Amino acid sequence: xxxxxxxxxxxxxxxxxxxxxxxxxxxxxxxxxxxxxxxxxxxxxxxxxxxxxxxxxxxxxxxxxxxxxxxxxxxxxxxxxxxxxxxxxxxxxxxxxxxxxxxxxxxxxxxxxxxxxxxxxxxxxxxxxxxxxxxxxxxxxxxxxxxxxxxxxxxxxxxxxxxxxxxxxxxxxxxxxxxxxxxxxxxxxxxxxxxxxxxxxxxxxxxxx
Numbered sequence: 001x002x003x004x005x006x007x008x009x010x011x012x013x014x015x016x017x018x019x020x021x022x023x024x025x026x027x028x029x030x031x032x033x034x035x036x037x038x039x040x041x042x043x044x045x046x047x048x049x050x051x052x053x054x055x056x057x058x059x060x061x062x063x064x065x066x067x068x069x070x071x072x073x074x075x076x077x078x079x080x081x082x083x084x085x086x087x088x089x090x091x092x093x094x095x096x097x098x099x100x101x102x103x104x105x106x107x108x109x110x111x112x113x114x115x116x117x118x119x120x121x122x123x124x125x126x127x128x129x130x131x132x133x134x135x136x137x138x139x140x141x142x143x144x145x146x147x148x149x150x151x152x153x154x155x156x157x158x159x160x161x162x163x164x165x166x167x168x169x170x171x172x173x174x175x176x177x178x179x180x181x182x183x184x185x186x187x188x189x190x191x192x193x194x195x196x197x198x199x200x201x202x203x204x205x206x207x208x209x
Contacts (some may be wrong), residue, residue, distance in 0.1 A: 014209035025076040032064045041196055042070045048193050048201065049124065049155055054078040056122040056149070058109075061130025065094040065106075071126060072106050084109045084116050091174060114140060121149045129199075132173040141185040145206055154187060154204045157196070183207070 045067070051057065053076035059068045062083035066195045071081045080158060081108055083094045098106045106173065113135065116125075134140055141154065148154070159172040172184040179189055187204035195201050 007037060009047055011064050032066050036066065039198060040066075042067060044195050045128075045157065045201065046074050047201075048191070048195060049074070049126065051075060051079075051124060055124060056080050056082070056120065057124045057126060058082045058084050058116060058118055058122045058147070059137050060111075060116060060125050060127040061133070062108075062146070063087075063090050063093060063129075065097055067088075067126065067128050068106060069097075069101070069103070072103055077105055079105055081106050082109045083107065084111045084117055084118070084124065086101045086111050086113055088109065111170050114143075116144065116147065118147045121152065123149050125152070125154045126157075127155065128190060129159065131156050131158045132171060132179060137181050141182060141187065145186060148206065152205065154182070155202070156182070156204070157201045159199050162198075175202065178202060 051071070051074040053074075055075045056079065057071050057075055059065075059071055059081055062068050062085050065083060068081055068083045075081055083091065085091055085094075085108075088110065091110060094106065094108050097103075098108070107119075107124075109117055109119070125148065144154070156178055158178065161172045161174050174186065175192075178200070182189070182202075184206050188207040188208055189202055190205050191203040193201040193203075
């Protein structure tokens with residue numbers, strides 16, 4: 001029986017191979033619409049992340065790169081942002097934008113559903129609107145610990161469940177559920193920010209012992 005995570009990856013790959021790349025690009029372009037800044041508050045998010053210039057950061061589930069460029073500015077020219085996604089269409093968009101911007105500190109990384117494929121340990125793994133889509137999250141983040149530098153952190157920003165149908169289609173996740181799963185994966189909560197009305201924003205690090 002094919003593992004659920006692998007099956008998900010195969011389905012996504014099939015979608016791309018069927019010629020829907022153009023549709024994906026349109027969707028990512030909409031996600032990158034500057035109008036999103038009003039409710040997403042990217043500058044406030046970056047401020048709360050307290051990123052040290054020169055840091056290595058993974059933008060996990062980077063999509064079309066909405067947060068990638070904010071993170072790249074925060075790490076500075078001596079830092080690196082790995083734009084990590086399983087979708088080739090998303091990474092192609094980031095690569096084109098990277099060339100257009102002349103941003104050498106951004107590096108697209110094609111991930112597997114169960115492995116971010118990071119080329120080196122990082123100081124911060126940042127995930128926006130991606131956690132709820134992942135399969136077997138406890139196993140994934142337990143394994144991810146080996147990709148964190150000493151003192152490395154994991155920041156998870158995702159949508160709050162709201163309304164009768166909220167979460168029915170797997171597009172939202174409760175803050176407490178994220179926390180319980182991360183604790184089961186060996187992490188501890190170090191920050192919990194009430195910054196965005198529609199989303200919860202938590203930062204974790206590996207638990208001692």
